[in-house]
Amino acid sequence: MRHRRFPVSDRPKIVLPADRYFDPDPQQNEIAQHLYTLVADLPLICPHGHVDPRLFADPEYTFGTPTELLIIPDHYVFRMLYSQGIPLERLGIPRADGGEVEQDHRRIWQVFAENFHLFRGTPTGMWLTHELHSVFGVEDKLTAESAQAIYDQIAGQLASPEFRPRRLYERFNIEVLCTTDPATDPLDHHRAIRASGWGGDIRPTFRPDAVVNIDTPGWQQHIAQLSDVAGIEVNSYRTFIQALEDRRAYFKAMGATATDHAAVTPYTEELTEREADAIFQRALHGKASPEDARRFTGHMLMENARMSIEDGLVMQLHPGSYRNHNQRVFERFGPDKGGDIPIQTEFTHNLHALLNKYGNDRRLTLILFTLDETTYSRELAPLAGHYPAVKLGPPWWFHDSLNGMRRYFEQVMETAGL
Secondary structure (H helix, E strand, O other): OOOOOOOHHHOOEOOOOOOOOOOOOHHHHHHHHHHHHHHOOOOEEEOOOOOOOHHHHOOOOOOOOHHHHHOOOOHHHHHHHHHOOOOHHHHOOOOOOOOOOOOOHHHHHHHHHHOHHHHOOOHHHHHHHHHHHHHOOOOEOOOOOOHHHHHHHHHHHHOOHHHOHHHHHHHOOEEEEEOOEEOOOOOHHHHHHHHHOOOOOEEOOEEOHHHHOOOOOOHHHHHHHHHHHHOOOOOOHHHHHHHHHHHHHHHHHOOOOEEEEEEOOOOOOOOOHHHHHHHHHHHHOOOOOHHHHHHHHHHHHHHHHHHHHHHOOEEEEEEOEEOOOOHHHHHHHOOOOOOOEEOOOOOOOOOHHHHHHHOOOOOOOEEEOOOOOOHHHHHHHHHHOOOOOEEEOOOOHHHOOHHHHHHHHHHHHHHHOO
8 A cells, every 4th residue: 555655844734823722812822831831740639530550560660562562453533533434443343252363563554644634623623632742742733644654653653661541640640540340340451550669549449330230231131240350159139239239349459530421311119128129139030120239239329329428439430322222333343442422311300309318418529420411500500500429521422511610610610609
């Protein structure tokens, strides 16, 4: 595959003004720059994220090729390309059936570069451009003509010791980084990090979705795994709760400070132990209904709030995503392939049961996130402006952007404060 190569001097350059995210009004710009200088050199504290802990467990871990780092694992990137008619196979995304996909990482990178203009105006484009320039030192804009030279530049750096995950952690001045881990995870990578003597602070976050959402595919297998890691035979609702409490204690002993929960809706309901066990038994036998799943998930949000009051773990709730909306992509490539779509979300009625029981208890910290921006001023800000337990999470996912932050700030500050 041959590509036209322009002289370096003729290629368009990346230009990133230091004040590119600040208000253009001179007075506000000056204030913004002053405030930024006060915090720019402070260490990063990353309380929520999805970094794989194995990156830090192995001191010699490498990211592979530029394509393996920036395209194949990143649904923010390939969902945009797919939306413009580029097949995921052409981007090297592995198929669930092992079917043929593009294996030439340079070809994949070339497709990415030829279509990089699609990311103009998006937070993904802003971050990628910043990453190319500030992390890898790339000076030329990513285009069809510059693609292969930039690929070579990044590949060379990724092969160097300076681009091992631990070295980057130190270079980026990270103080603490939290991962997100299933309740059934034995946390072997976290143990390896601790045992290595390395000074980085990588902490797990307890995510029990796969075992509390009884409509999860393979739920019975997840319960069997929970039994194994907790050392408790989980055959009833009572032993299920015991196993969850055991796992939370283990996560906390490994440095966890928070839990994370995903739900289609933030519906909450308190069941009696008898009602909860009846649903649990139906689920064990594969006979639970969609209504059973809705009620049990709602009840388990209540139970996890209770546990957070007892063990002090912060509770994060991320509702409102229709997962794997594109059935064809899900069947061919599996989950987390860019097909998750925000849905309308209601908090006031759905959280009423939980907040009336636990929302006045200051020992609970419940952080609410949303993909439905219409709830900012109508529901979330008033809830956080009243209940001591409620805090608002920052703009999330589709709204994790400059404009998303502005919309959030304008709609929540007057009611919930800073």
